[in-house]
Amino acid sequence: MLLEINNLFFSHTQDKPLFQNLNLRFEANKIIALAGESGCGKSTLLNLIYGLLDWQSGDIIFDGTRLLGPKGNLVPGETEMKFVAQNFDLMPYATVAENVGKFISNINLKQKKETVMELLEVVGLQEFAHVLPKYLSGGQQQRVAIARALSVLPKLLILDEPFSNLDFPRKIELRERLFRYVSQHGISLIISTHELQDIMPWLDQIVILQDGRLIQNDSPEQTYRYPYNSYVAKLFGEVNIFSETEAADFQLQKLSYYPKEIRITENGLDAEVMESRFAGSYYWNKIKAKDKELVLYTDERLDGSIRISFI
Numbered sequence: 001m002l003l004e005i006n007n008l009f010f011s012h013t014q015d016k017p018l019f020q021n022l023n024l025r026f027e028a029n030k031i032i033a034l035a036g037e038s039g040c041g042k043s044t045l046l047n048l049i050y051g052l053l054d055w056q057s058g059d060i061i062f063d064g065t066r067l068l069g070p071k072g073n074l075v076p077g078e079t080e081m082k083f084v085a086q087n088f089d090l091m092p093y094a095t096v097a098e099n100v101g102k103f104i105s106n107i108n109l110k111q112k113k114e115t116v117m118e119l120l121e122v123v124g125l126q127e128f129a130h131v132l133p134k135y136l137s138g139g140q141q142q143r144v145a146i147a148r149a150l151s152v153l154p155k156l157l158i159l160d161e162p163f164s165n166l167d168f169p170r171k172i173e174l175r176e177r178l179f180r181y182v183s184q185h186g187i188s189l190i191i192s193t194h195e196l197q198d199i200m201p202w203l204d205q206i207v208i209l210q211d212g213r214l215i216q217n218d219s220p221e222q223t224y225r226y227p228y229n230s231y232v233a234k235l236f237g238e239v240n241i242f243s244e245t246e247a248a249d250f251q252l253q254k255l256s257y258y259p260k261e262i263r264i265t266e267n268g269l270d271a272e273v274m275e276s277r278f279a280g281s282y283y284w285n286k287i288k289a290k291d292k293e294l295v296l297y298t299d300e301r302l303d304g305s306i307r308i309s310f311i
């Protein structure tokens with residue numbers, strides 16, 4: 001087991017405990033998402049794991065060693081881990097390449113240069129090698145920090161919302177190269193996020209926190225198909241939520257249905273189309289069935305009366 005969190009108690013302030021008896025296990029060589037809405041405790045947990053905050057009680061065991069937190073470390077942070085927080089402290093007067101090479105030995109300069117260029121390629125910043133960080137956008141600076149963290153081949157890399165500052169094309173480029181690189185180099189990755197859709201294909205495990213509580217810890221497929229509650233389902237994007245009474249009335253098996261889980265059928269429930277809008281690869285439709293508004297995605301524009309089934 002790479003990382004074990006046992007009976008962890010932590011609060012920022014006395015009146016508001018955050019983690020009360022948190023237990024979690026992470027296996028090595030996995031890509032794990034730590035997900036949940038803003039304020040659920042993701043950043044705090046990452047800071048605790050990396051040794052930047054002292055916890056009240058419980059154990060964090062990394063690769064067989066019980067961690068001591070900041071009280072036990074002269075230099076903040078654990079040596080076999082790297083953490084890229086949301087504020088990425090780059091050296092302001094050093095170029096992008098110098099920043100990325102900060103932790104790489106100077107013994108073989110040619111090798112160092114090659115490694116730096118390979119890492120800049122992973123994060124898509126080769127052409128910025130000789131630029132100072134102040135001329136880069138927030139998202140670009142964050143990518144420099146990720147490349148620098150990768151340079152030491154840590155056992156565990158922790159990234160706090162790494163894609164939050166990136167536009168969509170850059171996000172999809174970076175996620176593929178980054179996830180491939182960590183898998184090929186045996187680096188375990190914990191990545192915090194408040195939305196799962198875009199990184200799903202690369203994940204081995206999804207850990208979900210709600211108000212400091214661990215509410216689900218499953219494979220991506222299991223989490224998506226059987227979300228513990230509507231809070232979990234909403235992390236995957238748009239979703240139709242039903243109360244217990246509504247679910248009984250609709251004769252449903254679950255309390256949440258994604259827009260693709262409602263289909264047009266010949267012998268289904270009567271519904272009226274209220275809106276049908278072009279959304280690129282699908283049509284976004286708002287319909288009304290049994291007085292409840294629902295969203296479903298279809299390949300064709302909808303109109304008038306339809307019949308639907310829940311799958």
Ligand SMILES: Nc1ncnc2c1ncn2[C@@H]1O[C@H](COP(=O)(O)OP(=O)(O)OP(=O)(O)O)[C@@H](O)[C@H]1O
Pocket residue numbers: 012013018036037038039040041042043044045194
């Ligand atoms: N230094 C602090 N002092 C007091 N409370 C704090 C402190 N840092 C965070 N908190 C509180 O602890 C809770 C968890 O915060 P945390 O930053 O870990 O959440 P998060 O899930 O990472 O949110 P986000 O996605 O917005 O970064 C929140 O209620 C927050 O207000």
